Amino acid sequence: MSSAPITISEIIQTLTEYTPCDVSDALQKVHSLKDGGNFPNLTRYSESFPSKTTVGPAYTVLFAPLDDPRPKVPQHYIDVVPENSVVVIALTKDLQVNYAPYTTVNNALYGGLMSTRAQYLGAKGSIIFGRIRDLEEHRGLKYPVYAYGTATAAANGSVVKCIGINVPLEINVGTTGVYEQINPNDLIIADENGVVRIPTKSVNLQKIIEYIPKRVDADQNTARDIAEGVAVATAQKKYRAGL
Numbered sequence: 001m002s003s004a005p006i007t008i009s010e011i012i013q014t015l016t017e018y019t020p021c022d023v024s025d026a027l028q029k030v031h032s033l034k035d036g037g038n039f040p041n042l043t044r045y046s047e048s049f050p051s052k053t054t055v056g057p058a059y060t061v062l063f064a065p066l067d068d069p070r071p072k073v074p075q076h077y078i079d080v081v082p083e084n085s086v087v088v089i090a091l092t093k094d095l096q097v098n099y100a101p102y103t104t105v106n107n108a109l110y111g112g113l114m115s116t117r118a119q120y121l122g123a124k125g126s127i128i129f130g131r132i133r134d135l136e137e138h139r140g141l142k143y144p145v146y147a148y149g150t151a152t153a154a155a156n157g158s159v160v161k162c163i164g165i166n167v168p169l170e171i172n173v174g175t176t177g178v179y180e181q182i183n184p185n186d187l188i189i190a191d192e193n194g195v196v197r198i199p200t201k202s203v204n205l206q207k208i209i210e211y212i213p214k215r216v217d218a219d220q221n222t223a224r225d226i227a228e229g230v231a232v233a234t235a236q237k238k239y240r241a242g243l
């Protein structure tokens with residue numbers, strides 16, 4: 001039996017009730033995505049209160065070295081953040097490396113003033129594939145921010161410039177030469193476990209939303225059996241059959 005199509009805001013509302021781990025399980029199972037949509041190496045530096053899953057369409061921002069031939073975008077990227085979006089900031093490929101700290105930019109791409117403005121405009125959180133500063137400010141705002149690391153000096157204007165908003169981002173995911181693209185409006189789901197991206201153009205969101213509660217239910221039953229002494233292989237076989 002199939003149910004009526006659900007809207008994007010219903011999907012976002014539903015995903016907020018779950019975790020990025022649940023979404024990764026669904027992306028692995030329903031779409032055979034080996035990495036489960038996960039973008040590795042990001043740490044949550046601040047969170048919302050009450051702490052819950054951050055979900056929203058990606059508003060993408062690209063930073064390049066100051067000497068990049070492309071012009072700087074005329075407006076400040078943070079002043080045009082769409083309501084309910086997740087701000088996703090990345091660097092051009094030449095500023096990324098596939099080992100810690102994942103970027104060659106030692107300065108902070110993002111700080112407290114950016115979170116203050118993003119939150120005012122109704123953004124759900126910010127994901128920075130680079131370093132951030134002003135940790136106490138993000139935490140004081142109870143605004144979720146994820147990043148590769150921290151720094152004290154600002155990067156914007158001193159070592160990098162913003163060359164694109166709502167453009168595809170290429171992220172080095174840690175294997176030589178392998179980049180994953182984040183497109184504007186891809187769905188971002190994040191919590192303390194990490195950050196997941198649902199490539200909205202290439203997946204069946206309805207199937208994912210239908211799979212997640214079944215899998216969460218199965219895992220809860222599996223956990224209960226394991227706590228009562230049942231072997232993992234036995235419990236998983238029992239509850240994951242057909243999923």
Ligand SMILES: O=C([O-])CC(=O)C(=O)O
Binds near residue numbers: 133154
């Ligand atoms: O000034 C910057 O580029 C970053 C910063 O510290 C802030 O947003 O507060």
Ligand code: NI
Binds near residue numbers: 111112133
């Ligand atoms: Ni600052």
